Amino acid sequence: ILLIVGGNDTTRNSMSGYAYGLQQFPDEREKLEANPSMIPNAVQELIRWQTPLAHMRRTALQDHDLFGAPIKAGDKVVMWYISANRDESVFENADKLIVDRENARRHLSFGYGIHRCVGARLAELQIRILLEEMAKRRLRPNVIGEPERVRGCFVHGYRSMDVELTTY
Ligand code: HEM
Known part of the structure; x- marks a missing residue:
């Protein structure tokens, strides 16, 4: 059950976060689109953000x-x-998604210690492949309208988000 739930509400919401986050910061989106070699670091930053x-x-x-x-x-x-990941003493300008943030890997989204997420590597791989395949096709998800968020203090994600894909 943990494998199914752990891998469902999390990676999926990171993927929606990719669409929503880059929409909030078009300068960062431009940077990433111009330089796909930033994708591995952007994956860390998306999971942090x-x-x-x-x-x-x-x-x-x-x-x-x-x-x-x-x-x-x-x-x-x-x-x-979520608070640790916004700690300004560690992450400067923490509310901003910065695709080439130097210390993005220091995020605590996967927890810490013996129970640290067992699916972390898989999650990173899934998000990386999504970003790479989008980049190969020069596809951009545009968020149209404000997303509906999950109500609750545990899963920090989206209930629904309308996007349309365009090419760049
Ligand atoms: C971005 C995606 C993901 C995030 C942010 C995430 C986050 C977390 C967090 C915070 C924990 C708890 C750590 C703790 O209690 O110290 C955890 C545990 C766990 N995660 Fe993930 N997870 C993600 C993806 C996945 C995937 C893809 C899988 C499996 C396919 C998975 C399976 C699990 C399992 C089985 C545990 C329990 C580990 C244990 O208690 O020893 N997770 N995850």
Whole structure:
């Protein structure tokens, strides 16, 4: 079940994020269209910018002091990946999708530690292939109208998004 759910709501929303994100930042879209060798890095940046899963939750097994914030054994701790991915002390101009961002790979969209996403490589491959095949055909997804978003604080994605494809 994890393999199906884990691979469904996430990569799909990164792909929609690719259409929506580049629409928001036409300068970045132009950069990527002019230079497809940026695709592998753009994939990282898209996953950072979209952050398809906003958080996961853990239960602390022992007392811990996290940079001055006390955590007691049994406490439930929420790890907001989406917040980490907007941390301005790590990602300058974090709200912007920057296809050649130098440290895009530092995103935490796949989590961290022993439960880090087991499908991360597959997800990256899927998105990379989509971008490469679009580039080969010089196809651009244009978002027409505001997308409808998923309501909830876990899956950070889109319920529906109308796009039309044009060539460049
Ligand atoms: C951009 C796409 C994806 C994102 C952002 C994503 C994100 C995540 C996150 C945040 C976790 C939890 C990490 C943790 O608890 O520390 C996770 C776990 C997992 N993901 Fe993904 N995922 C993606 C794609 C996929 C794909 C394509 C698959 C499989 C086909 C997959 C399968 C799983 C599984 C099985 C786990 C559980 C791993 C464990 O608990 O040990 N994910 N993913």
